[in-house]
Amino acid sequence: MELILKQDVQNLGFKDDIVTVKNGYGRNYLIPQGFAVLATSSAKKVLAENLKQKAHKEAKIVADAKSLAEALKALEIKISAKAGGEKLFGSVSNADIASALEAAGHSIDRKFITSGLVKRTGKYNATVRLHREVIVELPYEIVAEKA
Numbered sequence: 410m411e412l413i414l415k416q417d418v419q420n421l422g423f424k425d426d427i428v429t430v431k432n433g434y435g436r437n438y439l440i441p442q443g444f445a446v447l448a449t450s451s452a453k454k455v456l457a458e459n460l461k462q463k464a465h466k467e468a469k470i471v472a473d474a475k476s477l478a479e480a481l482k483a484l485e486i487k488i489s490a491k492a493g494g495e496k497l498f499g500s501v502s503n504a505d506i507a508s509a510l511e512a513a514g515h516s517i518d519r520k521f522i523t524s525g526l527v528k529r530t531g532k533y534n535a536t537v538r539l540h541r542e543v544i545v546e547l548p549y550e551i552v553a554e555k556a
Contacts, residue, residue, distance in 0.1 A: 410429065410430055410431065410432045410435040410436070410447075411427060411428070411429050411447070411448035412427070412428055412429075412430060412435050412439060412440070412445035412446065412447060412448055413425065413426070413427055413445060413446050413447075413448045413452055413453070413456055414426050414427075414428060414439075414444060414445050415443060415444060415445055415446060416443075416444055417541075418439070418444050418445075423541045425456060425459070425460060427448050427453070427456075428445075470540065471540055471542055471543060474539040474540040474542075474543040475543055477515065477539055477543075478537075478539055478543050478545040480515065481510075481515065481537060481545055481547055482545060482547075484510075484513055484515075484547070485548075485550075486506070486510070486513065486547070486548075486550065487509075487549070487550050487551075488505055488509050488549060488550070488551050488552070489551075489552050489553070489554045489555075490505075490551060490552075490553070490554060491553075491554050492553035492554070495530050495531070495553075496529055497527075497528050497529060497530065497551070499528075500526040500527060500528045501526070501527045501528075501551055502524070502526055502527075503519040503520075503522040503523070503524055503535070504519045506519070506522050506524060506535050506547070506549060507519035507522055509549070517537060517539075521537060521538045521539070522536070522537050522547075523535065523536040523537075523538070524536070527551060529551070530551045530552060530553055531550070531551060532548065532549070532550045532551075533548070533549055533550070533551065534546050534548050534549075535547045535549060
């Protein structure tokens, strides 16, 4: 089943991509949730026209994402968490990294940050997807809270 994605879907594709999925996944999940529409010939023509019109706007968005990526690379993020020795009480997740970025003045949604759960102090890397073409490695450090 061919579908046109109306928004980004994790591990499938980005907005305005034409993807092929199994019938049940498309019919029972993607279409009812509003994530996709059927890729009929008329829908493909409309998509091609929309992509042509969005091409110059896309260049500005990519340039903005690249400038934000350079700003993120220059940041030094330290997240303090309660710890006993090197082991944390709890864990540090994408939401904690997003709130640290928010405190630094950069608003990035946590669903675009990939790091996994971290349960020890030390230095780690997170992957931040700012645009489909702009992905940046963000180094951060987890330190134990001072009592």
